[in-house]
Amino acid sequence: MKLRFLAAALGATAALPFGAANATDLEVTHWWTSGGEAAAVAELAKAFDATGNKWVDGAIAGSGGTARPIMISRITGGDPMGATQFNHGRQAEELVQAGLMRDLTDIATQENWKEIVKPSSLLDSCTIEGKIYCAPVNIHSWQWLWLSNAAFKKAGVEVPKNWDEFVAAAPALEKAGIVPLAVGGQPWQANGAFDVLMVAIAGKDTFEKVFAEKDAEVAAGPEIAKVFKAADDARRMSKGTNVQDWNQATNMVITGKAGGQIMGDWAQGEFQLAGQKAGVDYTCLPGLGVNEVISTGGDAFYFPLIEDEEKSKAQGVLASTLLKPETQVAFNLKKGSLPVRGDVDLAAANDCMKKGLDILAKGNVIQGTDQLLSADSQKQKEDLFSEFFANHSMTPEDAQKRFADIIASAD
Incomplete structure (x- = not known):
């Protein structure tokens, strides 16, 4: 054990959870x-380091689709990390x-997670x-349309208040040399955008019938046909994005090169x-301004099982720290x-975060896919929507048929 860690630990022993003096x-x-x-994860590292332990950052570039196979391979291959993010x-x-x-039930019980974690x-x-196997750290919602106020001003149109107004404004944006909708090339982005369109246009009940109840008949029906029509509009509006990463697409909105982006609330970190x-500079529409x-x-x-006793103790400290x-x-x-x-007190929350908190307080929530x-x-969904957004010769009708087949065999 390194002496600087020992000194810090001895000075903070009384404050450390689970006796993490080592x-x-x-x-x-x-x-x-x-x-x-990166700015956000630095706060987690800072909090863990304050316990006398040391967060060793194992960031993996790319999306979760890139990182997860690497994480899983390490765990199954006998080279586990101390902790790892999953959705x-x-x-x-x-x-x-x-x-x-690792089973975290003892920590969760001791710290009363069932009472403090909302929603359940x-x-x-x-x-x-x-048994409880993970420590949740945040609530991320996908259902947001982020709009560049400057882009709409340049195009000479009002900032839209909902999806239909956004679609109607697309020609004016294009005339001004602005991509209406930024969608990066990674499959999960097109997949997520479709899910957002579904709950906004078809509604919460239909969303849950398809994804929770796996109702293939509803997936093949007229309500979902409307969603595929909207997805067809979205892919037409996103033509010319020409970026891969989600934050690159967000940057197009920040710089006024794109009118908007369907993306989760993590986009706020980039605006900030x-x-x-x-x-003032950007507008956020939860539920695309249609269904909030x-x-x-x-x-x-999650915390892979590891044989090192000291690292195992540190895992418990981290699990506890994440929920402080x-x-x-x-x-x-x-x-x-x-x-x-x-x-917790979020008095410093911005306008968009406050909208999210209000929707959460009202209970207008769904589980993610x-x-x-x-x-x-x-x-399978990701593969379908990646192809749909990239291949404009695939008709909405053909895509819906494939989607219904996926739901029919979904588990």
């Missing part, structure tokens, strides 16, 4: 690499079932056969980093997400 380095893997995300839902289900993940579906997503102010519903997806940390009120506030204000605790579908079914 401080240690702990590698934490995640895919938070954009500017806004809320079923992404780590097989790892838990294989006995490769977040902790439910961490629970398998009655660029010094832009919600309601947000999903309660987001991120959680001060950690929750500092991290989520930078990340643009909402805290998983319902008892990562929570409702297996990783395999989600991958």
Whole structure:
């Protein structure tokens, strides 16, 4: 053990959870690499380091789709990290079932997570056969349309108040040399945009019939046909984006090169980093301004089983630290997400975060598709919508038929 860690630990022993007097380095893997995300994850590292331990950052460039296979390969290959990010839902289900993940039930019980984590579906997503295997850190919602006020001013049209007005404004944006809708080339972005369109246009009940109940008849029906018509509009409006990463697409909105972007609330971190102010420089429309519903997806940390006793103790300290009120506030204000605790003060929240908090308080929430579908079914959706957005010769009717087939066999 390094002396500087020992000195820090001895000075803070009384404040450390679970008797973590023996401080240690702990590698934490995640895919938070954009500017806004890096600022947010630094708050988690700062909080953990304050316990006398050391956060060893294991950032993996790219999206979750790039990072997860690497994380899983390390865990199954016998080279586990100390902790790793996954999204809320079923992404780590097989790892838990294989006995490769640490049971956090004792920590969750001691710290009363069931009472403080809201909504309860977040902790439910961490629970398998009655045991809790992850620590949720935020609520991320996909259902947002981010608009550049400067782009619409340049195009000579009012900032839209809903999806239909946005579609109607597209010709004016194009005439002004502005891409109406920025959609990056990674498959998960097109997939997420479709899910947002579904709940906005078809409504919450239809969304849940398709993804929660796996109703293939509804998936093949007229309500979903309207969604595919909107997705057809979206891919037409996104032509010319020519970027891959989501934060590059967000930057197009920040710089006025694009009129808008359908993206989760993590985009707020990029606007904040660029010094832009919600309601002044950019506008946010939850539920695309049609149905103000947000999903309660987001991120959680899992802790692979490791033999090193000191690292195992540090895992417990980190799990506890992630749920501390001060950690929750500092991290989520930078990340643009909402805290998983319902008892923290977010007086510093911006206009868009306050909209999200209001929707959450009203209970207008859905579970994300990562929570409702297996990783395999989600991958099939991603492949379909990646192809649909890239291949304009695929008709909405053909895409809907393939979508219905995916839902029919979904688990």
